[in-house]
Amino acid sequence: MTIALFSGQGSQYPGMGRDIVEADPELGAVYDIGSEVLGKDLRAISFDSTPEELALTINAQPAVMAASMICLLAAHKKGFRYQAVAGHSLGEYAAMYAAGILTPQEAFRIIKIRSEAMDEAAREHKGSMAAILKLEPKQVEEICNKAKHYVAPVNYNSPQQTVIAGTPEGIEEVTPAFNELKAKVVPLKVAGAFHSRLMKTAADKFYEGIKDAEFRKPVAGIKFYSNLLGKEFNDYDHFPSLLARHISSPVRFTDELNAIKNAGFNTFVEFGPGKTLTGLVKKTLDEVTAYNIENAETLEKAEF
Numbered sequence: 001m002t003i004a005l006f007s008g009q010g011s012q013y014p015g016m017g018r019d020i021v022e023a024d025p026e027l028g029a030v031y032d033i034g035s036e037v038l039g040k041d042l043r044a045i046s047f048d049s050t051p052e053e054l055a056l057t058i059n060a061q062p063a064v065m066a067a068s069m070i071c072l073l074a075a076h077k078k079g080f081r082y083q084a085v086a087g088h089s090l091g092e093y094a095a096m097y098a099a100g101i102l103t104p105q106e107a108f109r110i111i112k113i114r115s116e117a118m119d120e121a122a123r124e125h126k127g128s129m130a131a132i133l134k135l136e137p138k139q140v141e142e143i144c145n146k147a148k149h150y151v152a153p154v155n156y157n158s159p160q161q162t163v164i165a166g167t168p169e170g171i172e173e174v175t176p177a178f179n180e181l182k183a184k185v186v187p188l189k190v191a192g193a194f195h196s197r198l199m200k201t202a203a204d205k206f207y208e209g210i211k212d213a214e215f216r217k218p219v220a221g222i223k224f225y226s227n228l229l230g231k232e233f234n235d236y237d238h239f240p241s242l243l244a245r246h247i248s249s250p251v252r253f254t255d256e257l258n259a260i261k262n263a264g265f266n267t268f269v270e271f272g273p274g275k276t277l278t279g280l281v282k283k284t285l286d287e288v289t290a291y292n293i294e295n296a297e298t299l300e301k302a303e304f
Contacts, residue, residue, distance in 0.1 A: 001083045001084070001263075001264050001265045001266065001267070002081065002082045002083060002084075002265065002267040002268075002269065003082060003083065003084040003085065003086060003225075003260055003265045003267070003268055003269070004072060004080075004082040004084070004085050004086075004095070004098055004269055004271060005085075005086055005087065005088075005091070005095075005268055005269065005270040005271065005277045005278075005281075006065075006068045006072075006085070006086070006087035006088070006091030006092070006093075006094035006095050006098070006270070006271055006272055006277075007064055007067075007068055007087075007088065007090075007091050007094075007270065007271070007272030007273055007274055007276065007277060007294075008064070008087065008088035008089040008090045008091045008276070008277075009057070009060050009061055009064060009089060009090045009190070009194075010060075010188065010189070010190060010276075011064060011272060011273040011274035011276055012054050012055065012060045012063055012064050012067075012273055013051065013054070013273055013274075014046075014047065014048070014049055014050065014051060014054055015046075015047055016046060016063070016064075016067045016272075016273040016294065016295075017046060017047075017066065017067035017070045017071065017273075017295075018046075018047050019295050019296040020070055020071060020074050020295060020296055020299065021070060023074075023296055024074060024077070027070045027073055027074060028043070030066050030069050030070050030073070030104060031043040031046070031066060033104045033105055033108060034062055034066050034104075034108045037105060037108035037109050037112060038062055038108060038112055042062055042063065042066055045059050045062075045063055046063040046066060046067065049063075055189060055191075056119070056191070057115050057118050057119040057122065057191050057192075058115045058116060058119050060090075060115075061090050061111050061114065061115035061118075062108060062111050062112065062115065064090060064091075064094075064272055064273060065090065065093055065094045065097075065107065065108075065111055065272075067272050067273055067294075068087075068091065068094035068271045068272030068273075069094055069097055069098075069104065069107075071271040071272055071293045071294060071299070072094070072098055072271045072293075074293075074299055075269075075271070075293055075299060075302065075304070078299070078302070078304055079304040080269070080302070080304045081304070082098075082222070082269070083221060083222065083223065083265070084222060084223035084224070084225060084232075084260065084263075084265060085098045085099045085218075085222060085223070085224055085225070086224070086225035086227075086256060086260065087227075088155075088227065088251065088253055088276070088277055089155075089194070089195065089227060089246075089251055090111075091272065091277075092226075092227060092243075092246070093107055093110065093111050093114075094107070094271070094272065095224065096215075096224070098222075099218035099219065099222045099224050100216060100218055100219035100222065101215055101216050101217070101218055101224065101236075101239075102215065102216075106213065106214065109213075110209075110210055110213060113205075113206055113209035113210060114202075114206050114247070117201075117202040117203075117205040117206045117209070117247075118192065118194065118199065118202045118206075118247065119191065120201075120202065120205070121192060121198065121199050121200075121201045121202035121205075122191040122192025122193075122194075122199075122202075123191075123192075124201065125192070125193070125198040125199075125201070126167065126168060126192075127165060127166060127167060127168070127192045127193025127194075127196065127198045128165070128166065128167070128168045128171045128187065128188075128190075128193060129154070129163055129164065129165040129171075129187075129188040129190050129193060129194065130163070130164055130171055130175070130185050130186060130187045130188060131155075131157075131161060131162075131163050131184075131185075131186040131188060132161070132162050132163070132164060132178055132183050132184070132185060132186075133160060133161050133183060133184040133185075133186065134160055134182065134183050134184055135160065135162070135178065135181060135183040136159065136160070137153060137156055137159070137162045137254075139181065139183075140153050140162040140164065140178075141153055143174050143177045143178065144164060144166075144170075144174060146177075147166075147170055147173050147174050148173065149166065149167050149169040149170035149172075149173050150166045150167050150170045150196075150197070150198070151164055151165070151166030151167070151170030151171055151173065151174055152164065152165060152166055152196055152197075152250075153250060154193075154194065154195035154196050154250045154251065155195060155250065155251045155253065156250060156251065156252050156253055156254045156255065157251075157253050157254065157280050158253075158254055158280045158283040158284045159254065159283070159284060160283065161280070161283070163188070165193035165194060165195060165196040165198070166193055166196060166198070167193070167198070171187075194247075195246075195247070195248065195249060195250055195251055196248065197248055198248075199247050199248040200248045202247050202248070203244045203245065203246075203247040203248040204244070206243070206244050206247055207240055207241065207243075207244035210240045210243065210244075211240045213240065215236055215239040215240070216236075217236050223263070225256050225259065225260055226242070226246075226256070227246060227251040227252060227253060227256060228242060228245060228246045228249055228251075228252070229252070229256075230252030230253075230254075230255030230256045230259060231255065231256065231259040232259065232263070253280065254284055257280070257281060257284045257285055258284070258285070261285050261288060265288075266287070266288050266289060267288070267289045267290075268281045268285075268288060268289065268290040268291075269290075269291060269292070269293060269302070270290070270291070270292040270293070270294075271292070271293050271294075272294060273294050274292070274294065275292040275294070277292070278290045278291060278292045
């Protein structure tokens with residue numbers, strides 16, 4: 001069985017999705033819809049921004065989602081079919097579109113609210129993030145728990161990769177302890193401490209903006225897996241509150257991948273810029289197939 005995965009924030013780069021749209025101009029309708037909802041030229045943001053401009057939360061989130069949607073649509077035209085969806089953080093919104101939970105218009109409206117709320121919170125509460133490599137999650141937790149300044153594990157990405165977030169002082173405080181254990185500490189180029197308690201104001205504002213939004217159940221035969229729960233999600237009556245909690249809660253991607261495999265899925269296809277999730281799948285699961293589709297070249301190589 002096959003699951004479609006969707007890239008998260010941080011995977012963006014200028015020009016992502018361009019060659020796929022040039023090969024099939026009909027797919028450019030995604031950018032037209034996004035531009036209308038956002039009130040700005042999403043195509044120009046995606047193709048012509050500098051890396052620094054594109055990395056801004058209010059630009060990166062809708063641009064990555066649009067590229068992910070376009071890659072999926074192009075693959076669907078070639079015969080790609082799937083029985084489940086999942087995304088990493090921001091990627092969950094492209095996954096909702098892929099599952100029929102949201103229309104493109106609804107997805108862009110909600111991601112506009114989300115990106116603006118997170119951008120505002122990041123400016124109000126200065127925060128940083130770093131990836132800790134070559135160390136088990138439990139060890140990362142123990143070091144963070146001893147810190148005097150706020151820092152916490154927020155992305156459980158693989159058995160040997162955990163992302164931490166917190167105040168700049170918190171990140172600085174724990175770095176020597178990780179270095180002593182021969183772990184690799186990689187600072188992330190992000191605007192804030194995402195998925196930590198420093199995003200609580202964003203979560204509250206986001207909930208107020210989406211509490212009355214219409215979330216449908218997935219189309220028949222499609223399962224939706226949740227970062228927050230680390231497993232399949234079924235309680236669609238309380239979807240807005242779950243998505244709000246997601247903003248200030250850890251991403252349990254390792255648990256999620258294991259739950260997906262245990263449900264019988266053996267083919268993982270990542271849509272959108274980069275191949276970060278493809279790498280995490282390969283580091284976490286054995287005896288599965290994983291590949292990404294982000295441009296015309298990877299689309300052409302894919303076999304459905």
